[in-house]
Amino acid sequence: MDGLSATEREAGDARERAPGQAGASVIATRGLTKRYGGGQLAVDGLDLTVPAGSVFGFLGPNGSGKTTTIRMLMGLIEPTAGTASVLGRPMPRAARAVLPEVGALIEGPALYGFLSGRDNLLRYDAADPTADPRTRRARVAAALDRVGLAAAAGKKAKAYSLGMKQRLGLAAALLQPRRLLVLDEPTNGLDPQGMREIRTLIRELAADGTTVFLSSHLLDEIEQVCTHAAVMAQGRLVTQGEVADLAAGARGRLVVITPDAAEAARVLKEQGVGDVGADGDRVTGDPPARDLAEVNAALVTAGVRVRGFTLERASLEDAFVALTGEGFDVAG
Numbered sequence: 001m002d003g004l005s006a007t008e009r010e011a012g013d014a015r016e017r018a019p020g021q022a023g024a025s026v027i028a029t030r031g032l033t034k035r036y037g038g039g040q041l042a043v044d045g046l047d048l049t050v051p052a053g054s055v056f057g058f059l060g061p062n063g064s065g066k067t068t069t070i071r072m073l074m075g076l077i078e079p080t081a082g083t084a085s086v087l088g089r090p091m092p093r094a095a096r097a098v099l100p101e102v103g104a105l106i107e108g109p110a111l112y113g114f115l116s117g118r119d120n121l122l123r124y125d126a127a128d129p130t131a132d133p134r135t136r137r138a139r140v141a142a143a144l145d146r147v148g149l150a151a152a153a154g155k156k157a158k159a160y161s162l163g164m165k166q167r168l169g170l171a172a173a174l175l176q177p178r179r180l181l182v183l184d185e186p187t188n189g190l191d192p193q194g195m196r197e198i199r200t201l202i203r204e205l206a207a208d209g210t211t212v213f214l215s216s217h218l219l220d221e222i223e224q225v226c227t228h229a230a231v232m233a234q235g236r237l238v239t240q241g242e243v244a245d246l247a248a249g250a251r252g253r254l255v256v257i258t259p260d261a262a263e264a265a266r267v268l269k270e271q272g273v274g275d276v277g278a279d280g281d282r283v284t285g286d287p288p289a290r291d292l293a294e295v296n297a298a299l300v301t302a303g304v305r306v307r308g309f310t311l312e313r314a315s316l317e318d319a320f321v322a323l324t325g326e327g328f329d330v331a332g
């Protein structure tokens with residue numbers, strides 16, 4: 001698609017900005033709000049900034065307003081209040097100019113099961129008035145190749161696995177060069193292998209310089225694939241920023257491994273460790289502000305046989321819980 005070998009592509013850094021896009025935000029919303037007819041406030045005053053070149057995870061439990069936001073960004077529904085700009089142009093007003101540069105995969109791809117993967121893409125391409133029919137076959141072949149479906153191109157789409165269908169949907173979004181890809185729950189319903197394939201593809205696309213905006217209710221997915229994330233809860237933005245910073249914002253857990261768990265728990269409490277709990281030979285707690293070397297020394301002085309003393313890294317899930325005071329419902 002871009003003349004780069006796979007190795008060169010992988011060597012690219014997803015965080016590097018494409019030339020000419022430095023500092024630009026690809027998606028920006030201010031006070032974006034949607035109240036549905038029934039009075040349901042689905043999105044409430046959203047200020048979202050998606051940097052160019054990022055893989056941006058839009059994270060939130062089911063019903064937190066992700067799909068509603070995406071539909072407003074794509075100009076499919078009108079906001080009740082606030083503004084949204086995509087690729088520097090106002091939406092939905094500039095939809096006709098903006099959307100050709102945006103590849104979207106929302107609520108699963110619409111495919112004809114009785115047509116082959118290749119014929120599905122030929123149909124998609126033919127529906128695009130800007131697509132030159134003379135180069136159609138080459139474009140379709142390149143898109144199939146891009147998503148790893150070249151060998152299965154002649155198979156009927158109904159014989160495809162869910163992961164293959166999802167990749168075919170991505171291929172359709174990639175028929176034209178895109179500056180932005182918007183993917184709504186791209187790994188929903190996929191098995192672990194299918195999920196890995198989609199994640200790898202997303203990383204490759206990002207390395208090519210495409211900004212990828214993807215919604216997900218899977219925290220570990222966001223941690224694995226995204227450079228940036230925004231967290232939604234009940235229609236509101238809880239936080240946004242670089243994934244590494246979001247996780248770092250939540251403090252890790254202190255973990256002590258010892259056969260003297262009861263005594264260790266007592267000493268840890270004395271040392272200002274909060275929320276101390278013991279499970280077998282594992283004693284955990286919220287680390288105090290003081291130097292952890294002192295805490296360790298106090299354990300040893302009290303005769304606790306310390307076999308392990310570590311600070312477990314906080315995850316995005318810890319950050320979410322710390323920010324919202326709620327657990328993250330990953331069901332569904």
Ligand SMILES: Nc1ncnc2c1ncn2[C@@H]1O[C@H](COP(=O)(O)OP(=O)(O)OP(=O)(O)O)[C@@H](O)[C@H]1O
Nearest residue numbers: 036038040042060061062063064065066067068069
């Ligand atoms: N067309 C609609 N009419 C009325 N209410 C709606 C409509 N679409 C969504 N909602 C409500 O708006 C809220 C946000 O829904 P939305 O689908 O945007 O959330 P989501 O985070 O994408 O969740 P999911 O992953 O389940 O789609 C929910 O309470 C939902 O019931």
